[in-house]
Amino acid sequence: MPRDPAAMTTIAELVDRHGSGLLHKRQLVRLGAADHHLTEAVRGGEVRRPRRGWYTTWPPHDRRFVAVRVGGRLTGASALAELGAWAWNHHPRITVSVPANAARLRWKRRVRVVWVRPEVVGRGSSWSVALEDALREAITEVPFEEAVAALDWALHFQILRLDDLERIVQGLPTDVRGIVGWVDPKCESFLESIVRTRARLAGYSVVIQRVLRTNERIDLVVNGVVGVEVDGKEYHENKFERDRRKDLEIVLDGEIPLRLTYSMIESDWASVERALGRAVAMHVRSSGGVGVAELPHSVPRRDAPRPGGRRRWRLPVIRRRGADATRLSHARPPRPLVRRRVLAPARHGPSHGRIATA
Incomplete structure (x- = not known):
């Protein structure tokens, strides 16, 4: 049977237009496609058939x-x-x-x-x-x-x-x-969410999106003393001056600024956690306040039951360990x-x- 480019193009367009990339043969037949149109479309590479009766324009690795x-x-x-x-x-x-x-x-x-x-x-x-x-x-x-x-x-x-x-x-x-x-x-990004959860798991209190006097917002404020900014590349690579001014405002507002990147959070969280603890301790010493372990927890202590089933986590249990951190x-x-x-x-x-x- 001779190839029919118009028919092949039509099948691909139907799949994209009516199925967002995936349609069953029954739907294509209702739209006017014949068996020989479908065969030519598959042979010509315009569409693929991942399973009997299904036609798609997605690549096999999708x-x-x-x-x-x-x-x-x-x-x-x-x-x-x-x-x-x-x-x-x-x-x-x-x-x-x-x-x-x-x-x-x-x-x-x-x-x-x-x-x-x-x-x-x-x-x-x-x-x-x-x-x-x-x-x-x-x-x-x-x-x-x-x-x-x-x-x-x-x-x-x-x-x-x-x-x-x-x-x-x-x-x-x-x-x-x-x-x-x-x-x-109120959380505005994935990295904010990850940092907030990890800080809470470590026993710190966390406030998100606190407004500065300039109406700028701090991503996270930890224990009321450390202003954490999370730099996702897509949002910050062209905002160097604005970010530096925001750090300045954080200091003027009485907090210690701490700016984190995607790679720091994903690959070097141990260093981030040490820096966070040091920043909190420095602020506490300079203000004559209490130590980290004496600050209230943002998360109540819970007993984690162990039901049946297989899954990745149990609800974390917060416990105090030592005088300067949890x-x-x-x-x-x-x-x-x-x-x-x-x-x-x-x-x-x-x-x-x-x-x-x-």
């Missing part, structure tokens, strides 16, 4: 393509990343949601498969579960600080309300429901996920289904 090829949809951190949620620059492992009765899955390395209930299957798009279901899966899939950041993102952009969070965490283990007390809708004490870490094909239903977990890794 997370959405991988999810469809496996036989499901993105969920958890993988879905949130595609939806624009705050996260580290490195890509998370792909998590794919499939119906409880799914069969003929195409297993791939570094793909985690989650079997879910029918109500989850009925929500969302052709390539992703609904946002609330993705958040519910993500908050126990990623480390604690990243789970807090994901919820901060949803609240900051008013995708969710605080009342919605209470509904999302219903039915999850007791300590997971406690994460609601760690989020803040440190985080973790509960026993969960056992690692193991690869398995036939699984019994999990007793706990965001999906209330079965979990496997491949």
Whole structure:
């Protein structure tokens, strides 16, 4: 059969226009596509077929393509990343949601498969579960600080309300429901969220977005004495003069300025934490105040229950250690996920289904 460039272009346009990059054959047929149009489009490279009946313009390395090829949809951190949620620059492992009765899955390395209930299957798009279901899966899939950041993102952009969070965490283990007390809708960036959570875990009190007399806002104020500015490259690389003036205003306002970069926060947090403790101690000594350990905690001490299920974190427990600082004490870490094909239903977990890794 001779190639028909017009037909190939039409198929690709239909997929992009009506499916945002992914359409099933039934939808394409309703739009006027014939079998020979689809065949020519695939052979010509205009569209790809990740799974029988599905046509897409996404490249094979796209997370959405991988999810469809496996036989499901993105969920958890993988879905949130595609939806624009705050996260580290490195890509998370792909998590794919499939119906409880799914069969003929195409297993791939570094793909985690989650079997879910029918109500989850009925929500969302052709390539992703609904946002609330993705958040519910993500908050126990990623480390604690990243789970807090994901919820901060949803609240900051008013995708969710605080009342919605209470509904999302219903039915999850007791300590997971406690994460609601760690989020803040006023947080404006991923790095702010990470630094705030880490500082609180270390026992410091943290206020975010405090207004200076010049109407500029400090990203974070730690223990009322250290003004922390977080420099994401995309926001600060062309604002050198403004940032230096802001440091000056922080000093005039009575705090010690501390400016942090992405790489410091991601790769050298130990040094950041030492600098933060030293800055707090210097201010306390110069003002004749009390030591760090005598300042009130911003987070109440909690006992972390250890329910069943396998996930990345337990709600942190804050304990005092020493006279000049506080440190985080973790509960026993969960056992690692193991690869398995036939699984019994999990007793706990965001999906209330079965979990496997491949």
